[in-house]
Amino acid sequence: MKAIGFKTSLPIENPESFIEFEAVKPIPGPHDLLVKIDAISVNPVDFKIRQNSAKDTVLETPKIIGWDAVGIVQAVGQDVTLFEVGDPVYYAGDITKQGSNAEYQIIDERIVGRKPKSLSVEESAAIPLTALTAWEILFDRIRITADKDKGKSILIIGGAGGVGSIAIQLAKKIAGLTVIATASRLETIEWCKKQGADFVVDHKDLVSSVREAGFEYVDFILDFVDTNAYWDTMVELIKPQGHIASITGSSDLVALTKLKSKSVSFSWELMYTRSMYQTEDMVEQHNILNIVADLLDDSILKTTLNTTLHGLTAENLKKAHELLESGKTIGKIAIKL
Missing domain, CATH: 3.90.180.10 (Medium-chain alcohol dehydrogenases, catalytic domain)
Structure with a gap:
């Protein structure tokens, strides 16, 4: 063959x-x-x-x-x-x-x-790969359900990528969440909106962009770009007792102690x-x-x-x-x- x-x-x-x-x-x-x-x-x-x-x-x-x-x-x-x-x-x-x-x-x-x-x-x-990854991170790792979480907010970092695109759809249409996705170019902003994102924010100044959209904190954060590059931003934006999950891994140690005062949970997701x-x-x-x-x-x-x-x-x-x-x-x- x-x-x-x-x-x-x-x-x-x-x-x-x-x-x-x-x-x-x-x-x-x-x-x-x-x-x-x-x-x-x-x-x-x-x-x-x-x-x-x-x-x-x-x-x-x-x-x-x-x-x-x-x-x-x-x-x-x-x-x-x-x-x-x-x-x-x-x-x-x-x-x-x-x-x-x-x-x-x-x-x-x-x-x-x-x-x-x-x-x-x-x-x-x-x-397949992106749908399995997005499904598992939402429903197996964070364990979101429409019954208890409908209407809560989720920030998806990397909304226009393969996993982000299907995660927006699942979070919005299956879980009933309020979806905030990151994008910076006109074409990626439009793509995220087409997938169903309620808000699209600029990843270059994420804290300010999320707060300008009306959110002091968000209930859930999905990282599909770079765990450590966005770590302090995620720590700042996550709601107390919220949940952060990532697929990207890190060559450096992740400072989990920064989540302690908010009692925030953290999960890795690997589809394999x-x-x-x-x-x-x-x-x-x-x-x-x-x-x-x-x-x-x-x-x-x-x-x-x-x-x-x-x-x-x-x-x-x-x-x-x-x-x-x-x-x-x-x-x-x-x-x-």
Whole structure:
């Protein structure tokens, strides 16, 4: 099968940053599906892994990355119960295994959902990783519910990005929150409003912008940009007994003691935790993806796709990564095979 990968970590402008090669079609294990891929999308985790996973070394076999895909089930493992051959599916993958930048992929059925019926393959490919991340951070980490939290305020730092775009929709349409999103350019401001943000504030002077919007403090804060860069701002803006959650990680220590006087909770979210550790509730990602598919088919949520490239080629992967690395992408980038 055709695949796109890399043998060493190189700048994206290097001709060898991605290479095309022939790989053996994988064979599904007991809980696996073999999926013929129709479309993929890219995420910041893709370029971060490309930049860091093969530094100062040359791999014997190219590494295949990519963690969003849509396709058709071609074969199933002996213990598979959730899907059958011919089912259209979508998923965000498992960071410990080969990725989706290939014609075929094996994937554990417990982290796979049914493809939304109303969306194209590229529109569907834009959804899984960001929807799972946003769903888990809102409903599994902070444990927001519409019953107890409807009308409360949430600040989403990085509203126009892939995760921010779907988090705005979930926070507004499912949780019933008052959504404040950050953006600074005209096009990103309009994009956040289109996703459903009630207020859009300037991340360059976030404290002043939030307070000018009428909020002394906010109940919840989601960081999708840089934990430490915004830490003091988040500490200032969070309401006493509020909750901050982040997906971005930090190379430096996070000063959690600054939350003590307000009794504020803090959570990390990593979408890969369930598959990495084979948690007892791993099948929840299957359930979440099916719920999201229903919400998309009912037009409650909408795809966050903004750019589509055509063809599984090294050049298209380079172009997609270059766009991501610019830090100025809006919504999601998909590649239709």
